[in-house]
Amino acid sequence: MTLIHPPLAAPSTWITRWAHLIRPGGRVLDLACGSGRHAVWLAGQGFQVLAVDRDAEAVRGLPAGVEGRVEDLEQGAWPLAGVGRFDAIVVTNYLHRPLWPHLLEALAPGGVLLYETFSFGNETVGKPSRPDFLLRPGELLDVAHGALRVVGYEDGTLEVPKTAFVQRMCAVREETGPAGETAPPRYRLPGLG
Numbered sequence: 001m002t003l004i005h006p007p008l009a010a011p012s013t014w015i016t017r018w019a020h021l022i023r024p025g026g027r028v029l030d031l032a033c034g035s036g037r038h039a040v041w042l043a044g045q046g047f048q049v050l051a052v053d054r055d056a057e058a059v060r061g062l063p064a065g066v067e068g069r070v071e072d073l074e075q076g077a078w079p080l081a082g083v084g085r086f087d088a089i090v091v092t093n094y095l096h097r098p099l100w101p102h103l104l105e106a107l108a109p110g111g112v113l114l115y116e117t118f119s120f121g122n123e124t125v126g127k128p129s130r131p132d133f134l135l136r137p138g139e140l141l142d143v144a145h146g147a148l149r150v151v152g153y154e155d156g157t158l159e160v161p162k163t164a165f166v167q168r169m170c171a172v173r174e175e176t177g178p179a180g181e182t183a184p185p186r187y188r189l190p191g192l193g
Contacts, residue, residue, distance in 0.1 A: 011041040018170040026087025032094035078102040088112040121165035140169040
């Protein structure tokens with residue numbers, strides 16, 4: 001029997017906007033990938049993608065070219081210890097604060113963290129509404145502080161596909177030179193040529 005999966009939703013414009021910062025052909029982790037809309041899009045851009053979610057059916061539905069892994073990210077030890085570092089980590093519509101130190105550790109030098117999820121205020125327009133699932137004002141910036149260079153950040157509301165309060169951040173683990181100095185940034189900003 002052939003399973004027919006519904007078409008995937010389009011990837012977030014935040015992810016597509018900043019994906020050019022990922023090392024060509026690099027390893028990307030799509031954490032809590034859900035149906036795999038970002039994993040599939042990133043694999044189509046030539047990246048090696050590991051897509052992780054606790055939903056076994058969703059992971060089974062990922063196409064060839066995307067490595068899928070079923071893991072419960074909220075129980076027990078960090079399940080990706082020993083799999084190496086990633087040139088990018090993508091997280092959308094998911095928040096489990098205890099994972100942040102692991103995500104920072106799993107990001108390779110020059111690696112890009114692309115994070116977009118719901119924030120305080122979303123409880124006024126729908127789900128999620130529990131504080132555990134909503135970022136506090138500036139919380140993503142706090143996560144990056146001292147560890148990553150923030151190259152893009154937004155905090156506000158989106159109207160499509162439905163009204164939502166979100167924070168989103170693009171941050172890079174800077175590379176260091178042989179003497180331990182931080183290399184100057186060479187990030188081509190979208191829309192600025």
